[in-house]
Amino acid sequence: RDIDTRARLTFDFAINEDARGFVGFSGREAFGGSTAGRHDYGTGESLERAYVEVDSLVGDGGTVTIGRKYWTAGSGRALGSEQWDNLVTTFSGIWYNHPAGGFNIEAAMLNGVENGDSATDDMLYYIAGMWSCDMIEACGRIDFAPWFMRDEAASAGSGGTHETWYGVEATGGAMGVGYDAEVVRYTFGDMNGSAWYVGAGLELEQLESVPGIAGGGIFWGLDLPSRLPRGVGSLLRR
Numbered sequence: 211r212d213i214d215t216r217a218r219l220t221f222d223f224a225i226n227e228d229a230r231g232f233v234g235f236s237g238r239e240a241f242g243g244s245t246a247g248r249h250d251y252g253t254g255e256s257l258e259r260a261y262v263e264v265d266s267l268v269g270d271g272g273t274v275t276i277g278r279k280y281w282t283a284g285s286g287r288a289l290g291s292e293q294w295d296n297l298v299t300t301f302s303g304i305w306y307n308h309p310a311g312g313f314n315i316e317a318a319m320l321n322g323v324e325n326g327d328s329a330t331d332d333m334l335y336y337i338a339g340m341w342s343c344d345m346i347e348a349c350g351r352i353d354f355a356p357w358f359m360r361d362e363a364a365s366a367g368s369g370g371t372h373e374t375w376y377g378v379e380a381t382g383g384a385m386g387v388g389y390d391a392e393v394v395r396y397t398f399g400d401m402n403g404s405a406w407y408v409g410a411g412l413e414l415e416q417l418e419s420v421p422g423i424a425g426g427g428i429f430w431g432l433d434l435p436s437r438l439p440r441g442v443g444s445l446l447r448r
Contacts, residue, residue, distance in 0.1 A: 215239050216296045220259075228266060232279070234259035238296040258300050272308035272315075281305070281318075283336055284357045284377045285392050287407060303334075314340040333362040352382035373398045387412050 216238040223231035236258050261277025280291040281301045292299045303320035320334040338357035344350070361373040374397045381390040391408040412428045 214296060225262075228264060230263045232259065232261055232263075232277075233257065236298070258298065270308065272306055275305040275307075276303075278302035281320075283359050283375070284338070284355065284379050284394070285390070285407070287392065287405075288375050288377060288394050288396075289334075289359065316340075335360050335362065350382055350384040352380060355379045355381075 216236065219235040221233045223233075225231055234257075236256060259277075259279050261275055261279050263273055263275045265271075265273050267274045278300050280293065280298065282291060283289040290299070291301075301320050303318055305316065305318045308315045316336075316338045318334075318336040320336065336357065336359045338355060340353060340355045343352045343354065356378040357375075358377075359375040375394060376397075377392060377394040379390065379392040381388075383389065387410060389408070389410040391406070393404065393406045395404045396402060
């Protein structure tokens with residue numbers, strides 16, 4: 211019987227031909243999840259996103275982004291913005307993107323848990339690539355996106371000094387079937403584990419003949435952890 215709401219107000223600014231600015235406000239009422247459905251917690255308005263993008267800041271052809279925004283590591287299963295929730299997670303830091311000869315590169319340094327939650331200046335470092343393969347005609351185009359993420363100064367529990375994630379995502383499609391898969395490996399001292407995801411989609415063109423339906427399809431997906439230790443995904447819960 212409760213009605214949950216979220217409203218966004220966004221502004222884009224063209225500073226010059228090489229620089230852009232973005233500001234995003236939100237107003238929301240939280241629904242079940244982050245605060246167990248409490249109607250009196252997590253509501254209100256905020257400036258949740260604000261960043262500047264600059265092309266070729268040092269003349270290298272890449273794009274630098276500085277500020278706070280929605281962002282995901284890989285597909286977002288290890289670290290993501292949780293946009294299904296009214297209390298959407300945002301991240302502040304510096305991002306760098308560069309199309310390097312067909313192998314796109316993304317790097318980031320993100321603020322961690324230093325905002326009063328930890329005595330350390332804890333940062334997250336991330337680097338990823340994107341490579342497209344279309345050399346096998348029968349398989350169509352396949353996009354591979356390997357990524358790596360490390361916590362700068364995690365606690366020394368379980369004999370570990372850094373939380374580290376390794377992941378690779380593959381997406382593509384052939385003969386009307388689209389698919390995506392991802393494998394993630396987590397290590398932290400004597401804690402380690404892995405998880406994988408696979409999904410596929412099939413378009414059903416015949417549904418277009420039904421009045422009022424422009425198209426449709428069937429999607430199937432499976433997430434499966436393998437010996438995931440406690441603490442995996444802790445970044446997502448921060």
